[in-house]
Amino acid sequence: MNKSIHKDKKGETSILVVIGAILIVLGFAMVAMSAIDVTTRYNPEYKNAVHTYVDQAYWTNDPVAQKENLTMAVAGMHSLGLTDGMSWELFNWNQQTSESMKAQYGQMNAIIALCDKAINLNQSDVNYAFNYAQITTQIYNNICAKSGSGDSATTNWCDEVAQGAYMLNMHPWNAWQVWIVLIALVGLGILVLIVGLSMSDY
Secondary structure (H helix, E strand, C coil): CHHHHHHHHHHHHHHHHHHHHHHHHHHHHHHHHHHHHHHHCCCHHHHHHHHHHHHHHHCCCCHHHHHHHHHHHHHHHHHCCCCCCCECCCCHHHCCHHHEHHHHHHHHHHHHHHHHHHHCCCCCCCCHHHHHHHHHHHHHHHHEEEECCHHHCEEEECCHHHHHHHHHHHCHHHCHHHHHHHHHHHHHHHHHHHHHHHHCCC
16 A cells, blocks of 8 residues: 555646756747847847838838838838737736837828928918928938937837737747746746656655
8 A cells, every 4th residue: 555655646746847947948949049039139130121221211201202202101001011900018907009000100101291291281381381390300300209318218110019919929038928937837847847846756
């Protein structure tokens, strides 16, 4: 009877040790994959399809060229498969309207509309120069909002939601929520392994 109980405990211990080891190995393997994939945060595919055009729109002073570049950026977002329902947040309860691709497309269209407004201004209007300057300044600020100075300066590009949605959906290892799950997986594996090894003492 005692031999049977001992044998059962030994079997349970072996199973727990194996499960713990598998969880730890799996967790570390996925963490390693995450660390490698983080290097794709500024993925060439996204940059070539979208951000290059946004950058060009910012550095030109011609509303016509800005409109063309921003239109190409929007087309690039679509070509990457970024749909209205996507977001840069992993969990649905965390997703805010402003962080959705629907809002991103709305933002891009609003900037393009400003370009149209600048293009269609009546040049014979006595206030043309003032109105043109006002609109083009607004275009620049909407394409890339800058605040602060020195080391504390921040730069917010108009395509940041698309960038985040792309990385989350095409390279999900970059999501901080995924890292929490992976760390929890490794922790669970260590706990199971400790329990398994402690049972071997009995």
